[in-house]
Amino acid sequence: MSKPRSLSLAAYRILSWGVPNATDDPYIPRPDGEVIWIHVGAQDRQRAAVDFCQRLRQSRPTLSIIMSAPPEADLSRWDACPHPLVNLPAEQTGAARAFLDHWRPDIGLWIGGGLMPNLITRASERDIPLILIEAKVDIKVARGGRWLPDITRYTFDCFHTILATTPDVVRHIRRLGVSSSKAEVSPPLHVSPNPRPWPEDELIEMTHAFSGRPVWLAAWVQDKEFISVLSAHRQAMRMLPRLALILHVADISEAGPLHRRLESMDLRCINWDDGGTIEDNTQVILSAEPEDLGLWQRVSPVTFMASSLERGAGGQEPLIATALGSAVIHGPFVHRHQQLYDQLDRANAARTVKSATELGDAVVSLLAPDCAADMALAGWQIVTEGAPQADHLIDIVQDCLDQRS
Structure with missing residues (x-):
């Protein structure tokens, strides 16, 4: 009535x-x-x-x-x-x-x-x-x-x-x-993210390719963040010499030029999208396909959500990485998803960094198994609550x- x-x-x-x-x-x-x-x-x-x-x-x-x-x-x-x-x-x-x-x-x-x-x-x-x-x-x-x-x-x-x-x-x-x-x-x-499943045989093959090496992912990296990410990786390799970086670029057109740039910097790099093979001495795996992030976030215990270290892009949504068990690092400029990041930060499920040095320190810190596991658990509780x-x-x-x- x-x-x-x-x-x-x-x-x-x-x-x-x-x-x-x-x-x-x-x-x-x-x-x-x-x-x-x-x-x-x-x-x-x-x-x-x-x-x-x-x-x-x-x-x-x-x-x-x-x-x-x-x-x-x-x-x-x-x-x-x-x-x-x-x-x-x-x-x-x-x-x-x-x-x-x-x-x-x-x-x-x-x-x-x-x-x-x-x-x-x-x-x-x-x-x-x-x-x-x-x-x-x-x-x-x-x-x-x-x-x-x-x-x-x-x-x-x-x-x-x-x-x-x-x-x-x-x-x-x-x-x-x-x-x-x-x-x-x-x-x-x-x-409540719902990541699409990934073929089990590909996951097994990728785990075997890294052979127990420590791995971290930098996802959606803008061109003006390249130097910071690579500087953080060099810094972290001083503590973890076998460390591998999966560098996912936000702009697919940047992949080719960046590959040449990495080779000139004396970093052993492969371009995954061009059929490159991960070897034991590979230091940087370059990727640009958004669809492959589901694979990278599954094999990387730590993900740096880029598009956030410099002003402009406003950050990328972090919850898929969190749902897949990856501890999240991010820069201060995440206004497009501010509420989500604030929630993860409060729960100690994510960590904010403001510079390349802080990023390198955070990668080393979070790759300690107990720390990554604690953050992943806190993130999972946020995802499911x-x-x-x-x-x-x-x-x-x-x-x-x-x-x-």
Whole structure:
């Protein structure tokens, strides 16, 4: 049953009346069948949302997904998305109605803050089940509507389930007058990587090729990081003379020039992509194929996630390496995945370095078997801790959809 409309809400809609925004990029057609609308309130939560969608589709393969971002978000700066990703319309009554008329979602999942009363209350009045996770007491009220009582409470009360990451937020929501049975504490969504399997015979062959030598991987290395990585490798070889470096370059066109450069530096190097063979005295294995990282991360107990030592690239996602049991080192410039790296650093599952010298020291330190194993275990706990939360949320979504069938 739809909730009766409050006087505050009626007044708010009058104050925020408007027509749908004109746009040069109209919505694509609505998919057939069931549709879940997932709103991502902040760019840094997009990766976790996409990962959740992948898990959800495994449980409900016919479900179509539409994702939205805040009205002001510059989607050109967001990651490529496997699902349609659109900006929400401005907080206007007419625009909210047009959005819902077009997509007709069967269920809505809102991640984070920036709640928009017109859109949320109209969805609730259409009996669309709404779920709020990573809840914040953060409402985007249209200009002129802030003085109206009960808008915040009424907006929160439209949600079927509210999951917040801290008890303080839950208590605040309950103090608004929202039913205590709706709100509970639950961890945020985490990315749960699912590395593709690798042929066992290739792994055995690679392990045999290294013959027990210590190995480390530098992945996604930018051209301006080459000297730092190679300096760190030379430094580490003073302590570990048989040390091998797998140097994976971010730009495949750099592989050939770098190979010639390494030979001029008197480093014994092979180009794996050109069919080079790893020998007992090989010091650097050059690679550029992204698909081969699954192999390298399995045979390397330590991975330096490059594109992070110099400003500009913003880092690469570390969780596949972590899931494959490799201890992670990274530079300070990881803003594209800052939350993930902060989480790994806090758990002692990753280590930050700021220079070639620090990188060389970290490689030697982490190649000690006990240290690498401790970091790998801490990383594995981070990788797996989000699974129960995702499973719980999938159950809620499934139940809501089943009740509508």
